[in-house]
Each structure stands twice: as C-alpha cells, then as structure tokens.
Amino acid sequence: MSQETILIIEDNKTLLRGLKDNFEFAGFTVITSENGEDGFEKALNNKPELIILDLMLPGMNGYEICRALREQDLDMPIIMLTAKSQESDIVLGLNLGANDYVTKPFSIKELIARANACLRSRRKKEILKYSFSEFELDMASRKLTKNGSIITLTPKEYGLLSLLITHPDRVLTRDQILNLVWGYNIVVTRRSVDRCINSLRNKIEKDPANPDFIKTVREVGYRFENSL
Numbered sequence: 001m002s003q004e005t006i007l008i009i010e011d012n013k014t015l016l017r018g019l020k021d022n023f024e025f026a027g028f029t030v031i032t033s034e035n036g037e038d039g040f041e042k043a044l045n046n047k048p049e050l051i052i053l054d055l056m057l058p059g060m061n062g063y064e065i066c067r068a069l070r071e072q073d074l075d076m077p078i079i080m081l082t083a084k085s086q087e088s089d090i091v092l093g094l095n096l097g098a099n100d101y102v103t104k105p106f107s108i109k110e111l112i113a114r115a116n117a118c119l120r121s122r123r124k125k126e127i128l129k130y131s132f133s134e135f136e137l138d139m140a141s142r143k144l145t146k147n148g149s150i151i152t153l154t155p156k157e158y159g160l161l162s163l164l165i166t167h168p169d170r171v172l173t174r175d176q177i178l179n180l181v182w183g184y185n186i187v188v189t190r191r192s193v194d195r196c197i198n199s200l201r202n203k204i205e206k207d208p209a210n211p212d213f214i215k216t217v218r219e220v221g222y223r224f225e226n227s228l
Contacts, residue, residue, distance in 0.1 A: 004119060005029040007048040009039030009065065010081065011057050019052065022108045023115075036060025043069055047076070049122065050115055054081045055093065063096055070097035077118035079111070130165045132213060132226040135204060137165055144204075156181060157200045160193075164214060164224035173221040197222060 006028045010016040013034065020030045031046055033039035036057040043051060043065070051069075055062035066078055080093045080101040090101050100114050128139040134147045142158055144151045153161065159181040164172065174190040181196075182188050197216075201208040215223045 003027060003029045004049040005031060005046065006050045006052060006115065007031045007033065007039065007043055007046065008052045009033045009036070009043075009057065009062070010052070010054040011035060012054075018108070019111075022112065026112050036062070036065055040065050040068060043074065043076075044072065047074065050076055050119055051078045052081060052111070052115070053078055053098070055089070056083065063093060066093065066096045066098055077115075077122055079114055079118065081106075132165070137161060146204075151203055153203070154199075156196050157203070160196050160200055161204075164222065165226075168224050168226055171217045171221055171223045177221065193221075 006023055008016060008019050008023070008030060010019065010032075011034050016032055016034065020032055023030050031042055031048060033042050036059045039053070039057070040060055053062045053065060057065075060068075062080060062082075066080075069076075069078070077099040078097065080090075080098045081104060082089060082093070082101060083104045093101060099118050102111050102114065130137045130139070135144060135151075137144050139162060144153055144158070144161065160177065163177065163180055174193045177193050178188060178190065182192065197214060198208070201211050201214055204213060205211045213224060213226065215225055217223055
C-alpha cells in the first residue's frame with residue numbers, strides 16, 4: 001500500500017515542525033501549511049487522505065476551511081486542533097464536518113493514534129467502492145455513477161455487476177452467476193444471464209459489441225477486466 005498523505009495546517013512553526021517530523025517518522029507523507037488560504041488550496045489540489053487542522057489560523061480560520069471543504073464534497077477525515085475547551089466550539093467544528101478533535105496541549109502519540117483510527121475507518125468505506133474507468137460502484141448505497149452522474153441499474157444488473165467487479169480477472173460460469181445472482185431456488189435459464197449481460201453492457205461499455213470490461217469466455221461464461 002502506498003504512503004498515505006496528511007495535510008497539517010498550523011500557524012505555530014515549532015508545533016508544525018514537530019508534527020511533521022513525528023508523522024513522517026510514523027510512515028506518512030506530510031504536506032504543511034501555516035495559514036488558512038494556503039492550507040485550503042493545498043487541500044483542494046492534493047486531496048490528502050487526512051487533514052489535521054488548527055482552528056485559530058490567520059485569515060481563513062479552521063471553521064471556514066472545514067465548511068468549504070465539505071461544500072466541495074471532499075470527505076477526507078479532518079481532526080481539529082484547538083486551544084479551546086468550550087463544548088460549543090467543539091460541537092460547532094463537528095457539525096461543520098470535522099471527524100475528531102484534540103485540545104492543546106496534547107500528546108503526539110494520541111494524535112497519531114486518532115489519525116490512524118480515522119484512516120482505518122476511511123479504508124473500510126473505500127473497500128465498498130469500486131472504480132473502473134470513469135465509473136464508480138458504491139456497494140453501500142447500491143449506486144453506479146459515471147463521472148458523478150447516477151446510472152440506473154435493475155436489481156439483477158446491480159447484482160451481476162457487483163459479482164463481476166468483486167471477482168476481477170476470474171472467469172465465472174453462467175451457472176455460478178445464476179446461483180449467486182438469481183439464487184439457487186429460482187428456475188431460470190442461462191439465457192437470462194446473457195440477456196442481463198447485454199443490458200449491462202449497453203449501460204457501461206462504449207461499444208457493447210466490443211466490450212472493454214465484461215469479456216465473454218466462449219462456451220464458459222464471463223470475466224470482468226479493469227484495465228482502462
């Protein structure tokens with residue numbers, strides 16, 4: 001697995017250097033920023049896996065950054081760093097989309113542990129999302145999107161695509177597909193699989209007659225390839 005990138009936005013130079021050194025030692029790629037506007041731009045341009053965000057920043061403050069990132073539909077975890085301990089300030093940050101907070105002064109080890117916890121949660125969510133070319137299949141919401149636009153699938157088309165995409169480069173026979181998508185107790189013919197394949201190809205293939213993703217294995221079944 002490649003190194004995960006963390007963006008740290010903190011105007012205290014000494015603290016920022018200490019955080020950068022410790023997170024790099026823990027195996028992360030670290031990007032830093034000392035003010036709100038620059039930090040926001042780096043978040044947009046680099047799309048880090050996690051952001052550690054000081055609330056009291058010159059210019060654009062942490063609350064404004066958090067709100068703006070969520071308005072851009074960026075969902076990376078955000079951990080707030082704050083010298084404030086008032087409940088209302090913490091609640092405001094969480095309501096704006098932050099995932100966690102740490103009150104200064106804090107333990108570096110605790111902060112790294114919280115960062116790892118946020119990243120583990122993010123990884124679990126990502127496992128439920130499968131991308132191929134400009135498409136993304138979200139297993140949690142059972143939605144297929146193309147460049148963000150929803151492609152409507154029937155229940156059988158969704159079941160077929162989710163089966164194929166979770167078994168990449170593996171040949172699945174028509175009988176296997178029938179049993180796993182239609183069910184063992186449903187009486188249908190193998191032609192039902194072929195018809196559903198054709199329907200699905202019409203929705204995801206540029207040229208359904210010469211598919212890029214769902215390949216036919218003659219006299220056996222089908223194989224999903226994600227090589228684009």
